[in-house]
Amino acid sequence: xxxxxxxxxIAFLLVQCKSNSNENLKNFWVLGVIADSAMVxxxxxxxxxxxxxxxxxxxxxxxxxxxxxxxxxVSYPIAGNIGGGGFMVYRTNDGKTGSIDYREKxxxxxxxxxxxxxxxxxxxGKSTFGAMAVGIPGTxxxxxxxxxxxxxxxxxxxIQPAIELAKTGIVLSENLATRYNNLKMELPKVNNYKSHFxxxxxxxxxxxxxxxxAETLERIRDYGRNEFYRGETAQLIVNYxxxxxxxxxxxxxxxxxxxxRKPITFQYKDFKITSMSLPSSGGICLAQMLKSIEPFxxxxxxxxxxxxxxxxxxxxxxxxxxxxxxxxxxxxxxxAVDSLFDSKYIKNRMKxxxxxxxxxxxxxxxxxxxxxESDETTHYSIVDKYGNAVAVTTTLNTGFGSxxxxxxxxxxxxxxxxxxxxxxxxxxxxxxxxxxxxSIAPQKRMLSSMTPSIIEHNGxxxxxxxxxxxxxxxxxxxxxxxxxxxxxxxxxxxxxxxxFHHQWLPDEIRMEPNGFDSMTRFRLKxxxxxxxxxxxxxxxxxxxxxxxxxxxxxxxxxxxxDKAIGF
Ligand code: DON
Numbered sequence: 001x002x003x004x005x006x007x008x009x010i011a012f013l014l015v016q017c018k019s020n021s022n023e024n025l026k027n028f029w030v031l032g033v034i035a036d037s038a039m040v041x042x043x044x045x046x047x048x049x050x051x052x053x054x055x056x057x058x059x060x061x062x063x064x065x066x067x068x069x070x071x072x073x074v075s076y077p078i079a080g081n082i083g084g085g086g087f088m089v090y091r092t093n094d095g096k097t098g099s100i101d102y103r104e105k106x107x108x109x110x111x112x113x114x115x116x117x118x119x120x121x122x123x124x125g126k127s128t129f130g131a132m133a134v135g136i137p138g139t140x141x142x143x144x145x146x147x148x149x150x151x152x153x154x155x156x157x158x159i160q161p162a163i164e165l166a167k168t169g170i171v172l173s174e175n176l177a178t179r180y181n182n183l184k185m186e187l188p189k190v191n192n193y194k195s196h197f198x199x200x201x202x203x204x205x206x207x208x209x210x211x212x213x214a215e216t217l218e219r220i221r222d223y224g225r226n227e228f229y230r231g232e233t234a235q236l237i238v239n240y241x242x243x244x245x246x247x248x249x250x251x252x253x254x255x256x257x258x259x260x261r262k263p264i265t266f267q268y269k270d271f272k273i274t275s276m277s278l279p280s281s282g283g284i285c286l287a288q289m290l291k292s293i294e295p296f297x298x299x300x301x302x303x304x305x306x307x308x309x310x311x312x313x314x315x316x317x318x319x320x321x322x323x324x325x326x327x328x329x330x331x332x333x334x335x336a337v338d339s340l341f342d343s344k345y346i347k348n349r350m351k352x353x354x355x356x357x358x359x360x361x362x363x364x365x366x367x368x369x370x371x372x373e374s375d376e377t378t379h380y381s382i383v384d385k386y387g388n389a390v391a392v393t394t395t396l397n398t399g400f401g402s403x404x405x406x407x408x409x410x411x412x413x414x415x416x417x418x419x420x421x422x423x424x425x426x427x428x429x430x431x432x433x434x435x436x437x438x439s440i441a442p443q444k445r446m447l448s449s450m451t452p453s454i455i456e457h458n459g460x461x462x463x464x465x466x467x468x469x470x471x472x473x474x475x476x477x478x479x480x481x482x483x484x485x486x487x488x489x490x491x492x493x494x495x496x497x498x499x500f501h502h503q504w505l506p507d508e509i510r511m512e513p514n515g516f517d518s519m520t521r522f523r524l525k526x527x528x529x530x531x532x533x534x535x536x537x538x539x540x541x542x543x544x545x546x547x548x549x550x551x552x553x554x555x556x557x558x559x560x561x562d563k564a565i566g567f
Pocket of ligand 1: 376377378395396397398399416419447448449450467468469470471473
């Protein structure tokens with residue numbers, strides 16, 4: 001009898017192993033790259049190598065950041081960019097924290113209803129595809145502003161590696177080859193010329209060069225920031241956008257400015273977390289989510305168990321409901337930021353939480369703030385040998401942005417305009433809805449979910465983390481932080497773990513394929529949760545953990561071609 005039970009058990013485990021093969025594979029690879037003092041973790045090996053070379057040369061984390069950002073613009077044009085924007089959160093070795101916003105802005109002639117037809121309905125694809133989807137790019141302005149404040153090596157030395165990379169070319173991974181073959185079908189729908197992407201059928205191992213981009217970067221190296229916003233590159237952008245029926249003018253480019261912002265800083269237990277402030281919702285929502293679960297004893301709850309998913313999903317649901325109502329560009333609307341993660345307010349928001357059953361999103365709205373009056377991306381993490389740390393998330397929005405590939409310029413323009421709420425209650429590409437706070441207005445910045453974050457413990461640097469993934473960015477960062485802080489996982493192990501996501505509307509928990517057992521899903525469904533098991537991964541986290549002995553452990557996401565390297 002015993003033997004029969006044993007055989008049945010083994011058979012059951014084998015079946016489980018097979019159906020969860022990804023999960024099991026991941027769990028064997030749990031130790032990340034370890035380095036003594038400096039590290040870069042990014043979406044592409046070329047970019048990580050270039051960033052690290054700058055650090056080896058004696059450059060600081062900010063120098064490496066600029067070189068890595070531009071190297072990603074060459075090696076990972078899905079999201080790396082000079083035609084998009086992003087955010088950087090930093091912590092210098094003397095413990096000072098800060099952030100910069102080089103997010104795109106709406107054009108001067110943008111209007112609230114620019115994506116609606118005469119019946120007030122959304123015009124399909126107008127905010128995501130083609131010249132009308134483009135926001136004013138901020139990346140080059142951001143790089144020069146960062147360099148002015150923190151750069152220690154000359155800017156031309158930081159730009160040069162990306163130029164060389166563009167000229168030598170990139171050897172395609174399987175992932176990139178597939179993406180480029182798909183892109184080939186889309187480009188002619190938007191552009192009026194044939195670019196080098198369309199020359200052939202791409203396969204793994206092929207080399208692709210970016211000669212026009214190399215020329216653009218050379219001009220930026222030689223003539224500086226103004227080359228992009230006032231010079232030949234500006235002219236190339238404006239001419240091309242206007243040829244394609246877009247509304248961006250030279251005045252739009254001339255008036256763009258990146259901005260230093262006070263980051264969101266808060267305490268979770270004895271950890272200090274610094275994350276991105278508005279116009280990203282990332283820091284505020286992360287604070288809300290962590291504060292919502294802080295009173296619960298997580299030592300009693302297993303990782304990724306029914307109860308764990310339930311608790312986090314309810315925190316996520318409430319935070320996204322607030323996001324949709326309250327958050328937008330702080331230069332345009334007043335947001336009572338601190339009140340949104342005030343303990344009393346959060347406690348009140350969680351009052352309706354019950355272990356017995358799911359809250360219904362249609363019965364949950366944003367919270368009431370006291371005294372409140374009105375209202376494909378990529379992440380990389382860097383630590384230098386001096387102890388400075390940067391967390392950077394940058395994007396064109398969806399993969400290759402608007403698909404507008406600047407003729408003569410060799411780079412993609414973003415489709416960040418879709419991050420605005422084009423119509424109240426109407427979901428954007430990521431299914432996010434918004435309200436007046438995030439409506440379109442000239443020169444306004446669209447609300448983001450990007451959450452580059454830095455965690456400290458007892459005054460010391462502990463972790464640098466962030467990810468792409470649209471709305472799932474915030475919930476991925478939330479879970480990674482908990483994996484490390486509450487479940488003592490290492491960095492790579494934490495990155496490998498399966499992730500889930502709730503964003504209030506649609507009222508569902510999205511789960512990664514193969515990451516959760518059927519009993520957990522069954523129990524959640526029983527409590528009234530609807531589960532969406534789309535066959536896609538959530539995020540690409542690139543993070544660094546400072547180990548107790550001061551060494552660094554990289555967590556490079558196996559979900560992409562991501563790479564951690566250090567010395
Ligand atoms: O700023 C945002 O929140 C979005 N534009 C991010 C887009 C993104 O993460 C796409 N990657 N999967």
